[in-house]
Amino acid sequence: MSIDHPAPPPPSGPVPYDKPLALALLADMLRIRRLEEKAAELYGAGKIRGFLHLYIGEEAVGVGVLHALQPEDNIVATYREHAHALVRGMDMGVLMAEMFGKREGCARGRGGSMHLFDRTTRLFGGNAIVGGGLPLAVGLALAAKMSSEGSLPQGNLLSGAVGGAVKQRITACFFGDGAVAEGAFHEAMNLAALWQLPVLFCCENNLYAMGTALERYESQTDLCVKAASYNMPARSVDGMDVVAVHRAAEDAAAEVRSGAGPLFLELRTYRFRAHSMFDAELYREKAEIDEWKSCGPIHTYSGRLKAEGKLTEEEFLALDAAAGAEVARAVDFAEAGTWEPVADLLKDVHTAVGAAP
């Protein structure tokens, strides 16, 4: 039987990193995988409710891009953003507590899985309106550009100087292939290119928007062509290969940071799990999923590291066990968490008087 969306050949080739970085990338992919496997289980147990969108299969994208960014950069993500929050540095327990709806969660249980926010790591959501984060990213980049060029007061957390020296803060905006069909995508691409803003557009192209495959909803399926039409550089990357993603993102981030304007990365990937927990997956063949699994980002990468002698089986098992232990601690933390009192229901509709925005 022929497959609608054949997988690329499994990633191969040398891993051009020293051991600490090589293992850090692997460790983060494992942390995401184990966290989300547990989240799916806890969903079944009724601990996590609402919508839950898993990133399983796409780990190389978030890990590769986020490891290429600086702490002062801004991140805008979608509802499929556990990986982004985690790799940016959100404590896994805090993340899990948010999914449980507990007060100890990053948004005090008001956001849930789709709305992770973290002021300290500059994660501006967790936006569950498809395409909704793109204009926001443009504005964040505009603020960063005007702050770095102008005479704006420095120092407050959100507009402050980047490490003292004038250095350009960039905004990485993650969105799915489905967002490309929204008007918000086109308006944001145009604005970012017109004003030469430091935005790194990261399209997580997993070939489906829920159950609708790319070629069933786009007249032009080459997404780079769309970006290029806005006069911005656009590159397509194998999103199953963490090395390819990381290298492409490092180059792209450096270009954007240098003031060359926005850049579009298409990260070609695949989601191994259902769209959310309410998806019977009637729209794709199991053979297609299996083929993509064979180039899964974790085992192909660890295989390459082993072949190069950068990783032993013991080390792999130790990383995996560490990820599992972190997940177990996160679950304990979330379980031990408390419920926000209903008396606080109306709190924070508006910013408290006297608080610095």
Added chain:
Amino acid sequence: MSRHLNYREALREALREALTVDPRVFLMGEDVGRYGGTYAVTKGLLDEFGPERVRDTPLSELGFTGAGIGAALGGLRPVVEVMTVNFSLLALDQIVNTAALYHYMSGGQFSVPLVIRMATGAGRQVGAQHSHSFEGWYAGLPGIKVLAPATIEDARHMLAPALADPDPVLIFEHTVLYNLEGELADDCTVDICSAKVRRPGGDASIITYGGSLQKSLQAAEILAGEGISAEVVDLRVLRPLDDATIMASVAKCRRAVVVDEGWRSVSIAAEVMARIVEQVFYELDAPVSRVCTEEVPMPYARHMEDAALPQAGKIVAAVKGLFA
């Protein structure tokens, strides 16, 4: 001391002041720069402050409104201009699904100190796609504030507190007001939390806002000639509503008419009436009444547009009806 100026000039002065005192403030919208603003409010500001701070945008209401939210999150103080409330519907998603709820949804971590200005209202024969009053829809949204300056004083002084507010503030400027002339006292200050009595009276409260304030004042004048002393309350702030001022007036006058240029169903008028019934029902000597726009798409022909809108004559009749 006071001086004479019009509503448009008052708005422009407020913008100029904001741009002067706070380097984080910038203006952004369609034709705010080179063209001088659709209603000429921003005329001259491009030359004074340059294209970075008086920023012409493409026709992308969703895009630049969202960019305003992002810039506010990033530490700036954007003043976004949307040409008219009709076009703001293309930006509705960003206002409703992002600006209004980011503070709450992030557990209090992020605030969106954004100001959005837009023109609203009918009365200039510009037809059904340029004449509606949707401020009432926005006034239903938790997380934002909604202002309706109806006087020179408010046009001049509402912007500063709106910019100082840490959350999104929407300002609705009725198009027939841009040429309104008046005196502005040098020493006045305004807030963005209270309604104001614009004409004191004792027999009936006329509660209104925006483009209907002048019509309500005319009606009060006519009524005075007929021996009825009407008190005119200008809501000024459509969200949050200043219940105390409304209820004090209604409790004093014991009769009330609400005047609102929105369509009557599910309108500001409906909300104000509901609150009166909830809070001061036993003070009333007559059922609360209202004068709103007829429920039709705004017609173009002058006489038909006039017939659709609240007018002083209709307000007079409604007030008299309370004494029948």
